[in-house]
Amino acid sequence: MMLIAGTVPVKGLPLTMAKVRAEGESLVIDSHHIPCTQGTGATISAALAATDYLKLEPPQVLVVGDIGKGKGSREIYEYLIQRVGELSPAVLVLHYCLPDMALMRRLCQSIKGCSQRPLMVADAGSMYAAKAAGLATEFDIFTPDAAELAFLADQGATHPAYINRHLFDTDIARLPRLIVDAYRHRNAAKLLLVKGATDYIVRDGDILATIAEPDxxxxxxxxxxxxxxxxxxxxxSYIGLELHEAAIIAAKTNRMAGKFASVTPAAGVRQIIGQFPSVFREYLCHWSGVCHVEGGNYHD
Amino acid sequence: MAPPNRKQKSRFEGGGLVLFTAVREAMEAQRVLKKTGYLVKLVAPPAELRRGCDLAVEINLVEKPGIERLLDHRNVAYLSVIPIKVGTSELLEVVKVTDFGDWLMVKAGNMKLTFDKESGVVVNTSGGGCPDIPYLHAELISKLLTEAPRPRDIGFTLCALMLDHAFEEGCILWQGARQP
Incomplete structure (x- = not known):
């Protein structure tokens, strides 16, 4: 099972765990309608687009309403702390949550109780918490942008709002230096997908690939x-691609979908995700070797 | 689904301190914050951070804007809210601007706000990772910079504060461009 956990900006939405499906412009989770907008909703929508195309079971999601007060975030942490052992997901994606170092520490401890360690992915507030608590190396994949990479490289910062000014001013040519510092301080996951004008795919400090096209x-x-x-x-990653391959294809897919959609800065993320099936049809076989899908089994 | 019962009390690890000039103020702040649902703890500040009395309130630093707003509303006096870690940089104030032709994108820390140069309408916000960011995205999109709510007034976290810096700079740029 792939489990995606995070908050959504829906006031009053109770803690809900279920398989997700798409309905029109919304996601439906146990009869609750969630918007496909910035945040956990966009992550779920993108993952669902991929599993739908590959005819795999949809992601299981754990969501709760939280507009920043933190109560919902803490419910997610507590739920996972107590249940992750029995859930034992193959892939665990931690997303928009109020960063809480103590709860992240307890969650990482609980994950040690899983019969098989999940592949651990963190982005957004969950990535901030993992770094601030010194737990980055417990994770397999982080997906920072350039400012968040500066945060990972800044040993003293507990949130990107407190990064050192000279790191924020770093131009794109110096991103490799930030990557080195993030790994030197043990503030990076095993694999980094650094999102930006050029995307960097980094494993254990080594830059394996850069992707700049389409621009x-x-x-x-x-x-x-x-x-x-x-x-x-x-x-x-859930379908078994090597992590760096998964990262390269993810970066290429997002860029190509942006090109297909001819986006302007006023576009919504739904326009981009809506292009994923077209991008998969045209490029996925070529990029990944995943060419024929039959009832959840894929072939070269 | 009901959240599971909390059997184990969380050890609090907040990363931020509210500093005061008097013990009484610290105790009052703790009472107000706890009653509102914030996880907080009365602590002695490290010697190098003492600025008045010897009692401080430890908070989750990420919640700084919401906590400052609440203390202001309740008229609880405090000196400042600071990171516990000595040597931590000051809050990032610098912004960067990208020109997309019809649109300007203003970036502050990990947050970006983009508006239409002609109309002043906010067309996008991006970046960040705290739970109020998707909420602020929904609240700001399609609104005029002059009429949209300030992120600092309806957000709760440091990401919201960064978005507010971008918003403020966006207002200056847009109004500046419209002056003869």
């Missing part, structure tokens, strides 16, 4: 385009 600079302005990359890399 769609408008993507940076569109809320949720980083979240959709996180959903894609999680789904491609």
């Amino acid at each position: 769609v600079p408008e993507l940076e302005a569109i809320g949720g385009t980083g979240d959709s990359v996180t959903g894609l890399v999680s789904a491609f």
Whole structure:
């Protein structure tokens, strides 16, 4: 099972865990309708687009309403702390949650009780908490943007709002230096997918690939385009691709979808995710070797 | 689904301190914050951070904007809210601007806000990772910079504060461009 956990900006939504499906422009989770917008909704939508295309079971999701007060976030942490052992997901994606170092510490401890350790993916507030608590190396994949990479490289920062100014001012040519520092301080997951004008795929400190084409600079302005990359890399890891391959295909898919959609900075992430099936049809076989899908089994 | 019962009390690890000039203020702040649902703890500040009395309130630093707003509303006096870690940088104030032709994107820390140069309408926000960011995204999109709610007024976290810096700079840029 691939489990995606995070908050959504729906006031009053109770803690809910269920398989997800798409209905029109919404996601439906146990009869609750969730918008496909920036945040956990975009990550779930992207992962669902991939599993639908590959005819795999849809992601299981754990969501709760939280508009920043933190109560819902704490419910997610507590639920996972107590249940992750019995759930034993193959892939666990931790997304928008109020960063809480103590709860993240307890969650990582609980994960040690899983019969098989899940592949651990973190982005957004969950990535902030993992880094601030010194637990980054417990994770397999982080998906930071350039400012978040600066946060990972800054040993003293507990949130990207407190990164050192000279790191924030770093131009793109110096991102490799930030990557080195993030790994030197043990603040990086095993694999980093650094999202930006050029995407960097990094494993254990080594830059394995850079992706700069197609060049769609408008993507940076569109809320949720980083979240959709996180959903894609999680789904491609779930089907068993090597992590760096999953990351490369995720980055390429997002860029190509932006190109297909001819996005402007005023576009919504739904327009981009809506292009994923077209991108998969045209490129996935070529990029990944996943060419024929028959009832959940895929073949070269 | 009901959340599971909390059997184990969380050890609090907040990363931020509210500093005061008087013990009484610290105790009052703790009472107000706890009553509202914030996880907080009365602590002695490290010697190098003492700025007045010897009692401080430890908070989750990420919740700084919401906590400052609540203390202001309740008229609880405090000196400042700071990171516990000595040597932590000051809150990032610098912004960067990208011109997309018809749109300007203003970036502050991990947050970005994009608006239409002609109309001043917010067309996108991106970046960040705290739970109020998708909420703020929904609240700001399609609204005029001059009419949209300030992220600092309806958000709760440091990501919201960064978005507010971008918003403020966006207002300055847009209004500046419209002056003869």
